[in-house]
Amino acid sequence: MDRRTGLPVVGMVGGGQLARMTQQAAIPLGLTLRVLSARPDDGAALVTPQTVLGEHTSYEDLAGFAAPCDVVTFDHEHVPTALVEKLAADGHTVYPSAAALIHAQDKLVMRERLAALGLPVPRWAPAADAAAVAAFGTEVGWPLVAKAARGGYDGKGVWVLDTAADADDLLAHGVPLLLEEKVPLRRELSALVARSPFGQVGAWPVVETVQRGGICVEVLAPARGLAAAGAEAQELAITLADRLGVVGVLAVELFETHTGRLLVNELAMRPHNSGHWTIEGSRTSQFEQHLRAVLDYPLGVTAMTAPAVVMANVLGGEPGGPSLDERLHHLFAADPAIRVHLYGKQVRPGRKIAHVTALGDDLDAVRERAARAARHLRDGHS
Amino acid sequence: MDRRTGLPVVGMVGGGQLARMTQQAAIPLGLTLRVLSARPDDGAALVTPQTVLGEHTSYEDLAGFAAPCDVVTFDHEHVPTALVEKLAADGHTVYPSAAALIHAQDKLVMRERLAALGLPVPRWAPAADAAAVAAFGTEVGWPLVAKAARGGYDGKGVWVLDTAADADDLLAHGVPLLLEEKVPLRRELSALVARSPFGQVGAWPVVETVQRGGICVEVLAPARGLAAAGAEAQELAITLADRLGVVGVLAVELFETHTGRLLVNELAMRPHNSGHWTIEGSRTSQFEQHLRAVLDYPLGVTAMTAPAVVMANVLGGEPGGPSLDERLHHLFAADPAIRVHLYGKQVRPGRKIAHVTALGDDLDAVRERAARAARHLRDGHS
Numbered sequence: 125m126d127r128r129t130g131l132p133v134v135g136m137v138g139g140g141q142l143a144r145m146t147q148q149a150a151i152p153l154g155l156t157l158r159v160l161s162a163r164p165d166d167g168a169a170l171v172t173p174q175t176v177l178g179e180h181t182s183y184e185d186l187a188g189f190a191a192p193c194d195v196v197t198f199d200h201e202h203v204p205t206a207l208v209e210k211l212a213a214d215g216h217t218v219y220p221s222a223a224a225l226i227h228a229q230d231k232l233v234m235r236e237r238l239a240a241l242g243l244p245v246p247r248w249a250p251a252a253d254a255a256a257v258a259a260f261g262t263e264v265g266w267p268l269v270a271k272a273a274r275g276g277y278d279g280k281g282v283w284v285l286d287t288a289a290d291a292d293d294l295l296a297h298g299v300p301l302l303l304e305e306k307v308p309l310r311r312e313l314s315a316l317v318a319r320s321p322f323g324q325v326g327a328w329p330v331v332e333t334v335q336r337g338g339i340c341v342e343v344l345a346p347a348r349g350l351a352a353a354g355a356e357a358q359e360l361a362i363t364l365a366d367r368l369g370v371v372g373v374l375a376v377e378l379f380e381t382h383t384g385r386l387l388v389n390e391l392a393m394r395p396h397n398s399g400h401w402t403i404e405g406s407r408t409s410q411f412e413q414h415l416r417a418v419l420d421y422p423l424g425v426t427a428m429t430a431p432a433v434v435m436a437n438v439l440g441g442e443p444g445g446p447s448l449d450e451r452l453h454h455l456f457a458a459d460p461a462i463r464v465h466l467y468g469k470q471v472r473p474g475r476k477i478a479h480v481t482a483l484g485d486d487l488d489a490v491r492e493r494a495a496r497a498a499r500h501l502r503d504g505h506s
Numbered sequence: 507m508d509r510r511t512g513l514p515v516v517g518m519v520g521g522g523q524l525a526r527m528t529q530q531a532a533i534p535l536g537l538t539l540r541v542l543s544a545r546p547d548d549g550a551a552l553v554t555p556q557t558v559l560g561e562h563t564s565y566e567d568l569a570g571f572a573a574p575c576d577v578v579t580f581d582h583e584h585v586p587t588a589l590v591e592k593l594a595a596d597g598h599t600v601y602p603s604a605a606a607l608i609h610a611q612d613k614l615v616m617r618e619r620l621a622a623l624g625l626p627v628p629r630w631a632p633a634a635d636a637a638a639v640a641a642f643g644t645e646v647g648w649p650l651v652a653k654a655a656r657g658g659y660d661g662k663g664v665w666v667l668d669t670a671a672d673a674d675d676l677l678a679h680g681v682p683l684l685l686e687e688k689v690p691l692r693r694e695l696s697a698l699v700a701r702s703p704f705g706q707v708g709a710w711p712v713v714e715t716v717q718r719g720g721i722c723v724e725v726l727a728p729a730r731g732l733a734a735a736g737a738e739a740q741e742l743a744i745t746l747a748d749r750l751g752v753v754g755v756l757a758v759e760l761f762e763t764h765t766g767r768l769l770v771n772e773l774a775m776r777p778h779n780s781g782h783w784t785i786e787g788s789r790t791s792q793f794e795q796h797l798r799a800v801l802d803y804p805l806g807v808t809a810m811t812a813p814a815v816v817m818a819n820v821l822g823g824e825p826g827g828p829s830l831d832e833r834l835h836h837l838f839a840a841d842p843a844i845r846v847h848l849y850g851k852q853v854r855p856g857r858k859i860a861h862v863t864a865l866g867d868d869l870d871a872v873r874e875r876a877a878r879a880a881r882h883l884r885d886g887h888s
Contacts, residue, residue, distance in 0.1 A: 128547045129850045130830045144533065151530040151553050152785075154830070154848025154860070165510045171533050173555045403534075407843055407865075422838040429811055448512045448536075456804040461789055466536025468511045478536070483789075 125194065126156040132419055133158055135190055137180050138199030139166030141467040141476070142395045142411075145403070146199070147172045149411035155419075160189040167468040168199070183207050190216045197372055197418045198394050201228045202275075219321070219371035219418040220393045227368050228393040231302045232273040241367055243360065244387050246379070247305040254295060257303065258288040264305040273300040282338065307387060313347050313378040314398035315361035318413040318423060319370050326413060326423040328406055330357045333377070333398050342494065343435040344487065345401045345428065357386055364391070373414045375399065397437070400479050402426075404463050405433030430483035432490045436498035438478035440471040445504035455500045462497045477501075507576065508538040514801055515540055515574055519562050520581030521548030523849040523858070524777045524793075527785070528581070529554045531793035537801075542571040549849040550581070565589050572598045579754055579800045580776050583610045584657075601703070601753035601800040602775045609750050610775040613684045614655040623749055625742065626769050628761070629687040636677060639685065640670040646687040655682040664720065689769060695729050695760040696780035697743035700795040700805060701752050708795060708805040710788055712739045715759070715780050724876070726869065727783045727815040739768055746773070755796045757781065779819065782861050784808075786845050787815030812865035814872045818880035820860035822853040827886035837882045844879045859883075 139161025178185030332347035375396035399410035408424030521543025560567030757778035781792035790806030
């Protein structure tokens with residue numbers, strides 16, 4: 125407890141935009157957020173007084189950081205499993221636990237577990253050598269998808285293999301590979317839930333995530349034309365949160381095939397890009413819900429605040445053009461209803477620097493507003 | 507500009523809950539908030555890395571604080587006028603300006619100016635001696651209201667005089683008094699607007715403020731059964747913002763008489779308790795709008811997010827009972843849709859420690875939820 129306020133101290137490992145937006149959610153709840161950040165100018169470090177500089181791969185840094193925290197949680201999944209386990213063994217409350225978190229850290233472990241639970245996944249196989257790659261390709265057909273079992277973020281660490289030879293380089297570098305059939309997609313969905321230690325689960329409406337070049341560019345809430353698939357996706361996420369013992373937010377990224385089947389693609393156990401729309405679009409944002417979950421507070425309602433909500437990511441554009449401040453002026457003039465979230469980052473081409481959210485009654489109109497606003501912040505014109 | 511982000515630094519003098527909620531609004535806008543706070547455990551100081559400890563009555567403290575700011579604004583009206591003027595003379599951008607702010611600092615100046623503008627006010631008179639008090643009482647009838655021309659917050663600095671002798675003590679203490687007729691009220695309203703240096707004005711729906719013992723306990727948005735009076739109140743606030751040259755949020759507290767007349771009671775030139783409902787209840791909160799206004803960004807839309815929104819203030823209750831943390835647990839269990847804003851303050855009886863907001867379709871139901879939640883946080887039970 126923070127003696128100044130009589131309310132808990134929540135530690136978040138990682139100082140990126142997820143921790144930054146968690147600080148925004150912690151303020152009204154009266155909570156003290158403590159952030160372990162690699163650099164003093166990380167997005168969360170800029171807005172959080174209790175920022176500790178340190179490395180998430182150093183147990184000394186982690187333990188010093190965790191000491192005054194009532195609970196420790198994460199803004200990314202890069203803390204080595206052994207260190208998460210040691211924090212818990214040393215008496216710290218850590219959510220999600222190492223046993224749950226491993227399923228968001230290691231894709232092979234995740235695939236094995238989901239298969240054991242009988243949940244729908246693409247056909248998959250581990251591959252340690254060229255023979256295994258060739259055999260799997262023969263079985264499911266080319267091209268196929270190879271993923272690094274550990275690491276990988278927003279599409280990095282994922283490769284499309286046209287032939288077995290395409291894996292040679294990866295294997296030579298000793299990357300433990302998960303191979304998957306290349307699923308013919310109608311679209312990608314995300315089912316977001318939060319679960320508390322008590323076992324309460326709250327689910328937001330299932331959303332549609334639009335990817336371009338392996339990067340999520342847009343999230344449409346709710347996903348269009350979901351009938352039974354919406355309930356099925358929510359049920360899947362709730363089951364997974366329960367079976368894996370997740371505490372906090374769980375994002376289940378799903379493939380919807382042309383025949384309407386749902387297959388689990390990836391898991392994340394933290395506030396997730398596919399849930400940024402909840403800040404204005406839901407009565408309880410994913411950041412507040414994550415805090416409530418890891419503290420075992422009762423969860424908030426997840427009802428939408430508008431019929432259609434669209435979030436668009438803003439990537440840094442090419443250098444030159446108007447300053448970010450000027451872009452913001454013009455954007456607000458062009459759309460006084462747009463909601464802007466800047467991450468406090470220096471602009472670099474392709475770097476996620478912000479997101480925008482539009483709300484309204486008509487999805488197409490809302491979508492066009494969000495896309496235009498994102499272009500405006502990226503390029504200085506729409 | 508903050509070189510780390512390429513976006514402005516906004517300085518706010520005062521580290522209370524208004525600055526704390528402004529920090530919450532500054533985060534998504536990518537702005538750097540800098541707070542001048544008297545104590546390291548003030549509500550805003552707890553959540554704002556750039557907190558400078560100092561006194562708002564010391565020019566040295568103010569100037570050092572203002573040095574890296576693109577604009578300086580206020581979370582209260584207690585900075586002496588001469589120091590506000592000197593900050594501007596020394597090249598700092600200060601909003602609202604001293605010339606505008608004086609109308610929220612000095613009730614006599616305000617009354618004189620409003621009378622000169624021909625705006626509706628209660629009958630009033632300055633009073634420097636007992637003879638003046640007696641004469642005014644004879645003119646408008648007893649009891650009458652006496653206000654300290656300067657100072658006064660949430661009802662302190664306001665007295666009801668039954669006879670001229672009741673003013674003796676005040677006059678003996680040299681309090682410059684403003685006398686006003688005691689207006690027979692139907693209710694109190696608040697018209698909230700924001701104005702930018704460019705001259706753009708945004709107005710929120712007019713709300714009803716419910717006072718108990720001189721303290722605002724509840725705000726109902728929108729005010730019930732306003733017909734022409736709603737437009738009249740908004741027009742009044744817009745006119746005032748324009749004529750006084752206000753930049754930032756202006757709250758115009760109004761009396762509605764039994765005959766439906768509107769009279770201006772008080773002015774505030776900062777985010778105001780009567781606008782806390784806008785955090786969830788309007789597409790643009792008063793805190794974001796204040797930041798946009800003082801930075802001369804185009805203003806955001808002020809549309810409501812639900813048909814009925816009620817804010818209830820939470821005052822500290824008697825010592826004992828469940829901890830604040832336990833109260834929060836039980837409150838969230840009782841009402842998963844309630845929105846809570848804790849100010850990070852130690853609980854003391856009568857001290858404003860939080861507010862709660864409820865949203866919905868039916869005002870009576872929403873009002874009951876907000877009142878119950880406020881009781882819950884105050885007393886540990888509802």
